[in-house]
Amino acid sequence: MGQGLRLMFVGASGTVPGSHYVVSEGNNHYALDMGGIPQRNSVLENKISSVYPLPFNLKAVIATHGHFDHIGKLPKFIEEYGFRGPIYGTLPTLELLKQYMGKKAKFDRMTPILKNVVGGDIGIEEKQFLELEPRNPDTYDDALFLPSELRVENIKEWFDQGVPSSFSDMCNPINFHKHVPLTENLNFELLKASHIIGSSQVLLNYKGEKGINRILFTGDIGYQNCFFGEPEIPDSIDSLVFDSTNCDKDFDSDYDPREEIKQIINKTINRGGQAYFAAFTVNRMQMIMNFIKDLHDKKEIPDVPYFVDSPTGSKLFELYKNHSEFLEGVDDASFIINERYRIGKSSRKSKAIVKKSFPYVVISASGMFTEGRILNYLTKKGENRGIEDERNSVVICGYQAEEVGRTILSAKDSNEKVKVKITKGRGRNWSSNFYDVNAEVHELKNLSGHMYRDQAYDWIQKVNPKNLFLVHADHKTRKSFKDYLVERAFSGDNIYLPHYYSFHDIK
Numbered sequence: 415m416g417q418g419l420r421l422m423f424v425g426a427s428g429t430v431p432g433s434h435y436v437v438s439e440g441n442n443h444y445a446l447d448m449g450g451i452p453q454r455n456s457v458l459e460n461k462i463s464s465v466y467p468l469p470f471n472l473k474a475v476i477a478t479h480g481h482f483d484h485i486g487k488l489p490k491f492i493e494e495y496g497f498r499g500p501i502y503g504t505l506p507t508l509e510l511l512k513q514y515m516g517k518k519a520k521f522d523r524m525t526p527i528l529k530n531v532v533g534g535d536i537g538i539e540e541k542q543f544l545e546l547e548p549r550n551p552d553t554y555d556d557a558l559f560l561p562s563e564l565r566v567e568n569i570k571e572w573f574d575q576g577v578p579s580s581f582s583d584m585c586n587p588i589n590f591h592k593h594v595p596l597t598e599n600l601n602f603e604l605l606k607a608s609h610i611i612g613s614s615q616v617l618l619n620y621k622g623e624k625g626i627n628r629i630l631f632t633g634d635i636g637y638q639n640c641f642f643g644e645p646e647i648p649d650s651i652d653s654l655v656f657d658s659t660n661c662d663k664d665f666d667s668d669y670d671p672r673e674e675i676k677q678i679i680n681k682t683i684n685r686g687g688q689a690y691f692a693a694f695t696v697n698r699m700q701m702i703m704n705f706i707k708d709l710h711d712k713k714e715i716p717d718v719p720y721f722v723d724s725p726t727g728s729k730l731f732e733l734y735k736n737h738s739e740f741l742e743g744v745d746d747a748s749f750i751i752n753e754r755y756r757i758g759k760s761s762r763k764s765k766a767i768v769k770k771s772f773p774y775v776v777i778s779a780s781g782m783f784t785e786g787r788i789l790n791y792l793t794k795k796g797e798n799r800g801i802e803d804e805r806n807s808v809v810i811c812g813y814q815a816e817e818v819g820r821t822i823l824s825a826k827d828s829n830e831k832v833k834v835k836i837t838k839g840r841g842r843n844w845s846s847n848f849y850d851v852n853a854e855v856h857e858l859k860n861l862s863g864h865m866y867r868d869q870a871y872d873w874i875q876k877v878n879p880k881n882l883f884l885v886h887a888d889h890k891t892r893k894s895f896k897d898y899l900v901e902r903a904f905s906g907d908n909i910y911l912p913h914y915y916s917f918h919d920i921k
């Protein structure tokens with residue numbers, strides 16, 4: 415029987431990005447996700463990086479899926495803080511993480527700070543590590559009750575066990591439903607989450623004073639799209655930590671994105687234009703590719719070039735192809751009509767396509783128009799004038815958090831002329847220009863990898879947890895979803911909206 419388990423809410427508690435939770439039994443601490451915050455949120459980033467745990471607080475990390483806001487901080491923790499414990503996740507999740515690690519996956523190329531850590535003797539001096547203290551560790555450590563001697567003990571333990579020599583040695587791919595022991599009283603398993611390729615829920619089983627306690631972290635959780643069916647529903651859940659991202663709107667059951675893509679492409683090509691799809695590279699891009707391939711195979715759209723112009727998207731294309739066992743309802747995971755039209759690293763090839771003025775369709779990134787090659791298509795000059803050309807179509811494929819995407823979207827239903835400021839560049843060279851939005855603007859719906867409110871309600875009802883924690887959404891969304899649940903079947907006493915550092919103890 416265990417001495418009690420503590421769930422700590424460190425990230426994505428009142429915000430969407432930066433998912434990070436810590437589960438502790440005594441001095442054994444485990445992280446569930448270690449998400450990054452997009453740079454534009456720098457105030458939040460500073461706040462969170464200053465309270466993130468030091469790596470020697472942690473025995474292991476369990477990653478739910480390979481999105482930046484769930485694993486984006488892990489490379490920093492490995493590289494700069496010297497974390498060398500095991501990382502658990504499905505194979506696609508770990509492969510996505512490896513892409514974020516980039517060249518850093520080879521430890522010998524790491525920064526001097528890290529060399530201090532892994533190059534030291536086993537008899538580590540405490541002061542060596544205290545230099546790595548974040549700016550304000552007190553709040554975090556107080557909450558975890560972990561004195562600094564014990565933190566040093568933890569890292570000594572890694573050295574005794576042998577420091578892994580590469581990132582791959584730290585990775586432990588886990589299949590769904592395999593029980594992985596963490597302590598004598600605590601184990602976990604991964605369950606299907608239907609969000610992106612390889613995404614998982616984490617189910618913790620804890621042997622406490624009153625028997626087995628089951629705690630389910632949904633990670634990001636979706637509900638039936640072109641790649642996935644329903645996520646798994648485990649029974650006897652005591653505490654459910656639920657992704658409420660989309661719980662301020664219902665699913666539009668009268669709307670079919672495949673049909674809209676078909677209409678957009680036919681209309682655009684018929685008037686001699688080009689269609690630009692701005693898609694998020696993980697999952698959204700592959701979904702659009704899948705729809706287009708299916709439409710083309712069935713001859714529902716014309717035979718023009720269909721380009722996928724994205725270095726990241728191109729790499730992920732391989733991941734989807736190699737792990738198609740993680741996809742449902744897809745017979746052929748090649749997604750793309752013609753292999754020749756996939757543009758990876760080559761910016762020369764990309765520039766050549768941008769210059770062409772004949773009718774074509776391109777899927778590119780970023781999905782929020784803040785960077786990436788999509789901007790070269792929108793801002794092009796010559797016979798075809800990108801976003802200023804009324805023959806063309808700009809297709810928005812997801813939520814727009816930034817000004818540029820919101821402005822383009824506003825042109826969709828506006829009778830007034832809309833001008834959009836587009837900023838392009840790299841390094842220190844950035845420039846902005848205004849463009850008239852003359853192209854037809856479309857917005858695809860129902861493609862989200864997160865459950866909509868009505869789906870979430872049904873699903874939570876089936877899980878029927880004793881305690882429900884709503885996370886991964888702003889406070890307004892969580893509050894309105896809580897009200898929605900209470901109006902229907904749930905008791906508000908057992909629904910929590912945790913903030914940073916909130917914790918929940920389990921006996």
Ligand SMILES: [Zn+2]
Binds near residue numbers: 481609
């Ligand atoms: Zn996600």
